[in-house]
Amino acid sequence: xxxxxxxxxxxxxxxxxxxxxxxxxxxxxxxxxxxxxxxxxxxxxxxxxxxxxxxxxxxxxxxxxxxxxxxxxxxxxxxxxxxxxxxxxxxxxxxxxxxxxxxxxxxxxxxx
Amino acid sequence: xxxxxxxxxxxxxxxxxxxxxxxxxxxxxxxxxxxxxxxxxxxxxxxxxxxxxxxxxxxxxxxxxxxxxxxxxxxxxxxxxxxxxxxxxxxxxxxxxxxxxxxxxxxxxxx
Numbered sequence: 538x539x540x541x542x543x544x545x546x547x548x549x550x551x552x553x554x555x556x557x558x559x560x561x562x563x564x565x566x567x568x569x570x571x572x573x574x575x576x577x578x579x580x581x582x583x584x585x586x587x588x589x590x591x592x593x594x595x596x597x598x599x600x601x602x603x604x605x606x607x608x609x610x611x612x613x614x615x616x617x618x619x620x621x622x623x624x625x626x627x628x629x630x631x632x633x634x635x636x637x638x639x640x641x642x643x644x645x646x647x648x649x
Numbered sequence: 650x651x652x653x654x655x656x657x658x659x660x661x662x663x664x665x666x667x668x669x670x671x672x673x674x675x676x677x678x679x680x681x682x683x684x685x686x687x688x689x690x691x692x693x694x695x696x697x698x699x700x701x702x703x704x705x706x707x708x709x710x711x712x713x714x715x716x717x718x719x720x721x722x723x724x725x726x727x728x729x730x731x732x733x734x735x736x737x738x739x740x741x742x743x744x745x746x747x748x749x750x751x752x753x754x755x756x757x758x759x760x
Contacts, residue, residue, distance in 0.1 A: 541692070570748075579738065579752035580693070595747065627692050636681055636700065638748060640692030 539563050543628050543641035550618040550648045558613040558644050560628030567633040569611040570595070571603065573624040574643075580627065586611055587633070618648045651676040655739045655751035662729055663759050670724040670754050672713075672739035680741040682706075682715050682722040683748070687736040696724075696737070734758045 544559045562569065570585040572595075582595030586605040600622060602614040611630075615622060628641040656671040674682065681700045685693040697706030702717035711726045722739060739751040 572750075577752060580750040582747055582749075585747065629692075636683070636698055636742065637695045638685075638693075640694070642690075642692050 541628055541630055541639050541641035543626075543644050545644060546642070547645050548647070550615070550646065552618060552620060552648060554618050556615050556618065558615075558626055558628075558646070560611045560613065560641060561609050562611075562628075562630040562639070563609065564630060564632070564639065565608060566630035566639070567608070569605065569628065569630045570638070571601070571611070571613045572627045572629065573597065573622075574627060575624050583613065583626075615646075620648045622646065623648045651680065651741060651743050651749050653739050653741055653749055653751035655737075655754055657752075658736075658755040659757055660754060661757045661759065664731055665728045666758075668724070668726040668729045668733075668756070670737055670739075670756070672722045672724065672751060674720050674722065674739075674741050676720075676741055676743055678743065679717075680743045682713070683740040683742070684711070684713055684722070684724050685738040685740060685750070687738065687753070689735070693738060729756075729758050731758045731760050 541562045567588050571583040572580040581597045584603040586592045626644045629638040631638045652675045683698045684696040686696045687693045697708040699706040699715035705714045713724045736753045736755050738753045742748045
């Protein structure tokens with residue numbers, strides 16, 4: 538099992554550009570989530586999904602879109618990047634009957 | 650709303666010292682409680698969990714007890730090693746399936 542994979546590892550964007558952060562898991566987990574990690578702020582939930590075709594907003598959803606067309610994939614789209622979106626982004630997944638979340642290695646995004 | 654408060658770091662200790670990282674929570678109902686660890690350059694990993702009052706979670710020499718009366722879930726280890734240097738996150742899961750994380754405590758262990 539590869540677990541949770543994220544691409545790219547690093548990305549630099551200019552203000553106003555759009556991009557998609559990819560996340561995939563091969564554990565057949567129902568639940569997937571996107572978090573951002575900022576210094577002194579811990580992890581904040583952006584969007585999450587409890588199954589294919591179902592998504593919902595977390596604590597800080599503005600400026601981000603998600604979709605869940607398959608169980609395996611949960612991409613995060615930045616529509617028009619802003620410097621405030623400079624952060625490290627983590628994708629996570631878990632089985633519906635389990636408490637343990639599995640995290641990907643993260644994507645470090647810088648918006649200039 | 651539900652929240653987690655953990656002690657600010659960084660915490661610096663010498664090898665073999667006793668470790669306590671405090672965590673308190675605010676939640677309605679009876680959430681599950683977790684400690685996650687993040688090693689440099691990696692994502693978070695579940696360290697231990699407790700799902701009901703008085704449960705003790707343990708793993709790799711770390712322990713934490715779910716104390717409902719004090720709404721706490723303090724992380725302890727009797728003798729830390731250099732390899733324990735990492736960021737530790739306390740977290741809770743209310744019954745709506747969204748996990749809420751504390752801000753993290755950075756731990757440095759000196760040889």
